[in-house]
Amino acid sequence: MKNLILIFATCITLTSTATAQSYITKNGKISFFSKTSMENIDAVNNQAVSVLNTQTGDIAFSVLVTGFLFKKALMQEHFNENYMESQKFPKSSFKGSITDITKVNFKKDGTYNVTVTGDLSLHGETNKVTVPATIQVKGKSIIGSTAFNVNVDDYKITIPKVVENNISKTIAITVECSYEGR
């Protein structure tokens, strides 16, 4: 009987620790910025879903392309219709890991610089990316953020000649996710 209680106790501790290692957000913020001398284009998506495993450092993102909001309606239409082809490729995702997760002490508040590496998939193309990121531990929540550039050519997104001066070939992407344990 004693043993049974012991087993139960172990089970509970184990499951609770297991869940605490998975952190999730459903309203991660992903924005991008294209800067040219002609015009600046920016859009934001506040519905990125991301999961983070603090034990292994595994991290994944998924976002609906149609969820990016622009200031100009026509830009949003062209973004979905001509550039990202969101009917064909509705989701963009990232799957990888924080390579130096051991640097982060999740029990202690603070800001830690880390490196994230993995596969970034958008517009049906997948490329390996390695980017610097920061992890901010604040009590029970974890805030992950990063900023990096992608080349549109790497993802087979073609910019026609007529708007070549309006859209940058290098797009600056920023990510900010506030994770909660589950």
Place this chain on the structure above:
Amino acid sequence: MKSLKIYCLIFSLLSFCHVGAQDTTDLMKMLEMEMESTKEMTRYTTATFKTTRLVNGQSVENVAKGVMDVKISHRFGNLNDGGYELFGLDKATMRMGIDYGITRYLMVGIGRSTFQKTYDAFFKVKILRQSAGQKKMPITLCYVPTIAYKTLKFEDPTIENYNSSRLSFSHQLIIGRKFSESTSLQLMPTFVHQNLVTGANDPNDIFAVGIGGRQKLTKRISFNFEYYYLVPEYKLPGTTSSLSVGFDIETGGHVFQLHFTNSQGMNERSFIADTKGKWEKGDILFGFNISRVFTIGKSH
């Protein structure tokens, strides 16, 4: 002792499961599950057509909220006028117009055509929006009422003329569907009323059923067609159904529409009720519309 062994066994088993839970595949599964919940959202169809006009008539598209669309349209003369008129290019009628999106569902427009010196105004309201996901709707439905005011001098100023004789109206329903990324079709039952007609036996009310569509050739170029079938009992003598074919070419904030049509007018009354050209006789006009959008208000 035996129970301790069992305990160790279970413990190691649990630890194993525990490690398994940290696998990336599981992480992705979790992500997928979370994404599933967003899948239930309603996804509205966008960009059924490139602009708010197909050729002469309206498409199911509205301009977005806070967006002003400036439209300059030209129709040249008949191709069968021959080389002397440079196949119609020496003659031109035009319409200048401005459309504006008040809300996502409602747009208004005004315009002035040189053809019969006509002012026109309309609004377009979206009643249904094509969507998938949680709310499913197979079609987009619009209602477009228009009013046109002809300012051409009265033919006979010696008799008593009424200002109301200059007015005409139209009511149109547009039922459209985007079948695929590149193919869209729409039906346009239309009613036109003219306060004054030429002959005593001419009908004031005209019924037409329009059909139109587009087929994208590339991402930025589409082929469009538009046909307004006039119901025989309700048409003016000497008029024919309007048939137009053309291409939309989109370049950033502009849409260029180049087309061939047998209609000279560019408001509902003139191209639906008053088309006199016949394709088979070569009464074909070359024309273009240029649309340029400006974002004025806030889109969301």
